[in-house]
Amino acid sequence: MKIVAKVARGPQKGEVVTPHRHEDGTYVVSPTRFEKDYIRVASLEDFASQIQKGLKGRMSSPAVKGPRLFSPKSIIIER
Structure with missing residues (x-):
């Protein structure tokens, strides 16, 4: 399964992000x-x-400072 979104604004605009995995x-x-x-x-x-x-x-991604919240319409899910 592939889950991605693109940052729409700010300095990292266009950066591809994936679900952020927390420490736990x-x-x-x-x-x-x-x-x-x-x-x-x-x-x-x-x-x-x-x-x-x-x-x-x-x-989040390594290039994006801190995880961000994305709406469902911005997230692409490929199974």
């Missing part, structure tokens, strides 16, 4: 940008499923 090995989806609303999921399959249900996903 989980990925984060959320209905809002607030940490209190974060939902941690264990796998990329769960991440993709939640994105398809309309939640946003935290994504």
Whole structure:
């Protein structure tokens, strides 16, 4: 499975990002940008499923400073 998005604005515009894996090995989806609303999921399959249900996903890359929250319409999921 491949999950990607492109940064749309700012200095890293055009940079390709993938789901951000946190130190505990989980990925984060959320209905809002607030940490209190974060939902941690264990796998990329769960991440993709939640994105398809309309939640946003935290994504990053080595070139992008810190993970960012991307809306479902900006995320491409290839199975």
